[in-house]
Amino acid sequence: MKHLSLTTRMSLMFMFAVIAVLTVAGLSFNKLSQHHFKMIDRQTLVEKFESTQEILSSTHGRADVTEMQPQLSALLGAHENLTAIIFANDGTILFSNPSPVKVPEKYRHNPDHGMWEWQEGRYMYRGMTAQISSPDQPEPLTVLLILDITNHMHFFETLQRWFWIGLVISALVSAALGWVVARGGLKPLRQVTQLASSMSARSLKERIPLEPVPLELQQLVSSFNAMLARLDDAFLRLSNFSADIAHELRTPLSNLMTYTEVVLSKKRNTEIYVENLYSNLEDLKRMSRMIDDMLFLAKSDNGLIFPEQSRVDLHEVVVKLFDYYHLLADERSINLTVSGLGSILGDKLMVDRAISNLLSNALRYTPVGKTISVAIHQTSTAVVLTVENPGETIKSEHLDKLFDRFYRVDPARREGSPSNAGLGLAITRSIIEAHKGKIWCTSANGITTFHMEFPRPGLSKETE
Amino acid sequence: MRLLVAEDQAKTGTYLQQGLTEAGFNVDRVMNGTDALQHALSEAYDLLILDVMMPGLDGWDVLRMVRAAGKDVPVLFLTARDGVEDRVKGLELGADDYLVKPFAFSELLARVRTLLRRGNNSPTPISMRIADLEVDLLKRRAVRGGKRIDLTAKEFSLLELLLRRRGEVLPKSLIASQVWDMNFDSDTNVIEVAIRRLRAKIDDNFEMKLIHTARGMGYMLEAPESE
Numbered sequence: 107m108k109h110l111s112l113t114t115r116m117s118l119m120f121m122f123a124v125i126a127v128l129t130v131a132g133l134s135f136n137k138l139s140q141h142h143f144k145m146i147d148r149q150t151l152v153e154k155f156e157s158t159q160e161i162l163s164s165t166h167g168r169a170d171v172t173e174m175q176p177q178l179s180a181l182l183g184a185h186e187n188l189t190a191i192i193f194a195n196d197g198t199i200l201f202s203n204p205s206p207v208k209v210p211e212k213y214r215h216n217p218d219h220g221m222w223e224w225q226e227g228r229y230m231y232r233g234m235t236a237q238i239s240s241p242d243q244p245e246p247l248t249v250l251l252i253l254d255i256t257n258h259m260h261f262f263e264t265l266q267r268w269f270w271i272g273l274v275i276s277a278l279v280s281a282a283l284g285w286v287v288a289r290g291g292l293k294p295l296r297q298v299t300q301l302a303s304s305m306s307a308r309s310l311k312e313r314i315p316l317e318p319v320p321l322e323l324q325q326l327v328s329s330f331n332a333m334l335a336r337l338d339d340a341f342l343r344l345s346n347f348s349a350d351i352a353h354e355l356r357t358p359l360s361n362l363m364t365y366t367e368v369v370l371s372k373k374r375n376t377e378i379y380v381e382n383l384y385s386n387l388e389d390l391k392r393m394s395r396m397i398d399d400m401l402f403l404a405k406s407d408n409g410l411i412f413p414e415q416s417r418v419d420l421h422e423v424v425v426k427l428f429d430y431y432h433l434l435a436d437e438r439s440i441n442l443t444v445s446g447l448g449s450i451l452g453d454k455l456m457v458d459r460a461i462s463n464l465l466s467n468a469l470r471y472t473p474v475g476k477t478i479s480v481a482i483h484q485t486s487t488a489v490v491l492t493v494e495n496p497g498e499t500i501k502s503e504h505l506d507k508l509f510d511r512f513y514r515v516d517p518a519r520r521e522g523s524p525s526n527a528g529l530g531l532a533i534t535r536s537i538i539e540a541h542k543g544k545i546w547c548t549s550a551n552g553i554t555t556f557h558m559e560f561p562r563p564g565l566s567k568e569t570e
Numbered sequence: 571m572r573l574l575v576a577e578d579q580a581k582t583g584t585y586l587q588q589g590l591t592e593a594g595f596n597v598d599r600v601m602n603g604t605d606a607l608q609h610a611l612s613e614a615y616d617l618l619i620l621d622v623m624m625p626g627l628d629g630w631d632v633l634r635m636v637r638a639a640g641k642d643v644p645v646l647f648l649t650a651r652d653g654v655e656d657r658v659k660g661l662e663l664g665a666d667d668y669l670v671k672p673f674a675f676s677e678l679l680a681r682v683r684t685l686l687r688r689g690n691n692s693p694t695p696i697s698m699r700i701a702d703l704e705v706d707l708l709k710r711r712a713v714r715g716g717k718r719i720d721l722t723a724k725e726f727s728l729l730e731l732l733l734r735r736r737g738e739v740l741p742k743s744l745i746a747s748q749v750w751d752m753n754f755d756s757d758t759n760v761i762e763v764a765i766r767r768l769r770a771k772i773d774d775n776f777e778m779k780l781i782h783t784a785r786g787m788g789y790m791l792e793a794p795e796s797e
Binding site: 384387388390391394395397398426427429430431433434437455458459462466469530 | 755
C-alpha cells in the first residue's frame with residue numbers, strides 16, 4: 107500500500123467497502139429467503155395433513171381408504187410437487203400419489219410433526235410423517251407427505267450465481283466510481299501542489315491562500331506556509347550574510363588602501379611609515395580572524411563540524427575561564443560566581459570557546475560593580491548551563507536574532523568595537539548545535555540570561 | 571640554527587626567509603617538493619618548514635620520504651586548508667606542528683622556537699635572572715632590586731613564560747594558551763590587562779623596563795643592552 111497513489115488507494119478502499127457491504131447483504135438475503143421457503147413449505151405440509159386427516163377420519167377401514175382415493179387425489183393433486191403416501195402399520199401401501207418416491211427408511215416411522223429434508227440425485231425433498239388414527243379404526247395409518255423442492259434449490263443456485271456476477275460487476279463499478287470520487291476530492295490537493303511547485307527563490311514572499319483550501323488541508327497548507335516563512339528568513343539571512351561579508355571586509359580593506367596610499371603619496375618620517383604598518387597589521391589581523399570565524403560558521407552550516415566525544419566537566423571549564431576573565435572583571439569590579447556541577451560529552455576546545463564567548467559577551471554588557479553568575483544544573487535528559495548578567499533588557503524581537511552572524515541589537519554599534527565582529531554568539535550557537543544542544547536567551551527586568559542545553563551523557567558512557 | 575623553507579608562493583617564501591633570517595636563523599629556501607626532498611636528505615637542518623600544496627611532490631610526500639630515510643628532523647607544516655583530516659594526516663605522518671594560513675609571523679616564529687627548543691633537553695633551571703630581576707622557580711618567588719615582589723599564581727606563570735623565552739616576541743595567543751590553557755582566539759583584551767598588571771609590579775617602580783610591547787604582535791621580556 108505504501109507506494110500506491112492516494113487515488114488508487116481510495117478507489118481500492120471504496121471497492122473493498124462495497125464488496126463487504128454487498129457480501130453481508132447477499133448472505134443475509136440468502137439466509138432469509140431460505141428460511142422463508144422453509145416456512146411456506148411447512149405451512150403447506152401442515153395444511154395438507156389436516157385435510158388428509160379430515161378425509162381419513164370419515165373412513166372406517168382399509169377398504170374405505172381405497173375408496174377415498176379420488177378425494178385424496180383431488181386434494182393432493184392440486185399441488186403438483188406434492189406426493190402423499192399412506193400406509194398401514196404392517197407396511198402395506200394404501201395410497202400413493204402421484205408416484206411412490208423412495209423415502210429413506212428412517213423417515214418412514216418418524217411420527218412427529220418435525221419437517222425433514224433429504225437429497226436424492228438431483229432432487230431435493232422436504233417431508234413430514236404423521237400417524238392418523240380415527241376412533242373407529244383398529245390401527246393408526248401412517249401418512250407421509252413429501253414436497254419436491256428441487257425448484258427452490260435451482261432458484262437459490264441461480265440467485266447465488268447472479269449474486270457473484272453482481273458482486274464482481276459492483277466491485278469494478280465501485281472501483282471506477284471511487285477513482286472518480288477520489289480524483290474529484292483530491293482536486294484541491296493538486297491545486298495546492300501546482301501552487302507549491304511554482305514557488306521559486308524569488309517568490310518566497312508568496313503564500314498559499316488558506317480560504318479556498320478544504321478544512322483537512324488547511325493544516326498542511328499552513329505548515330507549508332510556515333516553512334516558506336522560515337525559508338524566506340534563511341534566504342534573507344544568507345543574502346544579508348553575503349552583504350555583511352562584503353561590508354565587514356570592505357571597511358578594513360578600504361582603510362588599508364586609503365591609509366597606505368595617503369602615506370605613500372609623499373615622503374615622510376620613518377615614524378609615519380611605521381605607524382602605517384602597525385595600523386595595517388591591526389586591520390589585517392582583524393580580517394584574518396573574521397575569515398577564520400566565517401569559515402568555521404560555513405563549515406558548521408554544512409554540517410562539517412564533528413566534535414570530539416570526550417567527557418567535559420563544565421564546572422572545571424567555567425572555573426578555568428573565570429581564571430582568565432577575572433582580570434577583565436576586576437577592572438570593572440564585576441563579580442563572577444559559579445554554582446552547580448555537570449559533565450557532558452563533547453569537544454573540550456569547542457565547549458571552552460562557546461562558554462568563553464558567552465562570558466566575554468556578558469562582561470561587555472554588565473554594568474560596573476555587578477555580578478555575572480553561571481549556574482549548571484541537570485535535568486533527567488539534559489545538562490543546562492546558564493550565564494546570567496544584569497544589564498539593559500534586550501527587547502524580545504531581538505532575542506532570537508542575537509545568534510545571527512553580524513547581528514547587533516544596536517546597528518550603530520557595528521562600527522564601534524573593532525575586535526568584536528558580531529560572530530561570537532553565532533559561533534557559540536554552531537558549537538552547541540554541533541553538540542546536539544540548544545541555546546536561547548531570555549531577558550527581563552534588567553537581567554539577561556543565556557541558556558545552553560546539552561544532552562545528558564548516556565549512562566553507558568559513564569566510565570569514559 | 572639552520573632551517574629549510576619549502577614554499578611555492580614566491581612572495582610568501584621570500585617574506586618567510588627574510589623574517590626568519592632577521593630572527594637569527596640560517597634559512598634555505600626552495601620552491602617545490604622535489605628540491606625540498608633533495609635538500610632535506612643531503613643537508614643537515616634543524617627544522618623543515620613545508621607548505622602542503624606544492625608542485626611535484628607535495629608536503630606530505632616530502633615528509634613521508636624524509637621519515638622513510640630515517641631522518642627525525644622536526645617538521646612544521648603550513649597549510650591553507652583547515653581540515654581536521656589534514657591535521658590528522660600530518661600528525662600521523664610524523665609532522666610536529668602545523669599552521670593554517672593566514673598566520674601571524676610572530677606566531678610562526680614562536681612555534682619554530684618551541685620546536686627547536688624541544689630538541690635540546692637542557693635541565694630546568696631552578697632560578698633565573700635577568701638584569702636585577704631574580705626568579706626562584708621552585709619557591710615561585712620573584713625579587714627585583716632586592717625587594718620581594720608579590721605575584722599571583724597566574725602572574726608568576728606569565729613571568730616565568732616570558733623569562734624562559736626572553737628575547738622572543740610572544741604572541742598573545744601563545745601566552746593565552748600557555749598560561750591560561752585558552753587554545754582559541756578570544757577577542758578580548760585579557761592579555762593586555764594581565765601584562766599591564768605584571769608591569770605594575772615588575773617595572774613600574776624601576777628605571778629599567780624589562781617587559782616590552784611589540785605592537786600588534788605580542789610581548790617580550792628583555793634587558794636593554796645599553797640605556
